[in-house]
Amino acid sequence: MRVSVVIPTHNEAQAIGRVLADLPSDVVTEVIVVDSNSSDGTPEIAAKMGARVVQEPRRGYGRACLTGLAAANSPDVVVFLDGDYSDRPSELPILLAPIIEGRADITLGSRLQKQCSRALPWHQVFGNRLAALLIRLLYGVKISDLGPFRAGRADILRALALEESTYGWAVEMILKGALAGFRVVEVPVSYYPRIGKSKISGTVKGTVGAGWFILSLIVRYYFRRRRAGTARPA
Secondary structure (H helix, E strand, C coil), X not given: CCEEEXXXXXXXXXXXXXXXXXXXXXXXXXXXEEECCCCCCHHHHHHHCCCEEEECCCCCHHHHHHHHHHHCCCCCEEEECCCXXXXXXXXXXXXXXXXXXXXXXXXXXXXXXXXXXXXXXXXXXXXXXXXXXXXXXXXXXXXXXXXXXXXXXXXXXXXXXXXXXXXXXXXXXXXXXXXXXXXXXXXXXXXXXXXXXXXXXXXXXXXXXHHHHHHHHHHHHHHHHXXXXXXXXX
16 A cells, blocks of 8 residues: 655754654655745755655645645555644554555544643644534534544545645545545544644634634535535435
8 A cells, every 4th residue: 555644844843853753664655745935944854854845835734735645646545744743653553544444534633532632722622622523513423633643545535626725624624525425534643742833723813713714614514515405406
């Protein structure tokens, strides 16, 4: 199985070396670091450690992930992982197991199933639990978190036609996957305080903006589905 790992980065020089070093080489086929105008040497460090660096000057987490997905070289599975070392790359086999065993099409690493939630700010824990509750109620997908450590079959990820360019990309994958009838499975993963300052949860503006956008996206997709259903002829 060909596994491509996509890591969006923006000034992650303190952490990217540890992230790349911890990836299990016997599992990963290629590593793509999608860098957005880092000024601290992040892409140079990544390249020296064997990653393929793709420059994406346009800002946006979702945009970086989509750029990495497009750049992947004939993968069977694509993994998305943050470059701040808050997730543990060594746990990649845990994330891949449901897909390899044929039990899932998309897997999500939950940071809230283990005793790791204290590494997350309280407002981030609250927002993630609220979003997960809405997804369970409206879409029937049993999840507890919207964590960034996730994997999906490449053919399915491309078929979903993901397009959100910001932090809404993470939830768009779940919603479109659920609406299309694909199997979304959650697995517990570890989570630790990130190295460096968060670009989103580290600021009030980023936290409120991300939360509002994600919750409105969940509701918007739900009513879009209902309208599409009532518009179909009997």
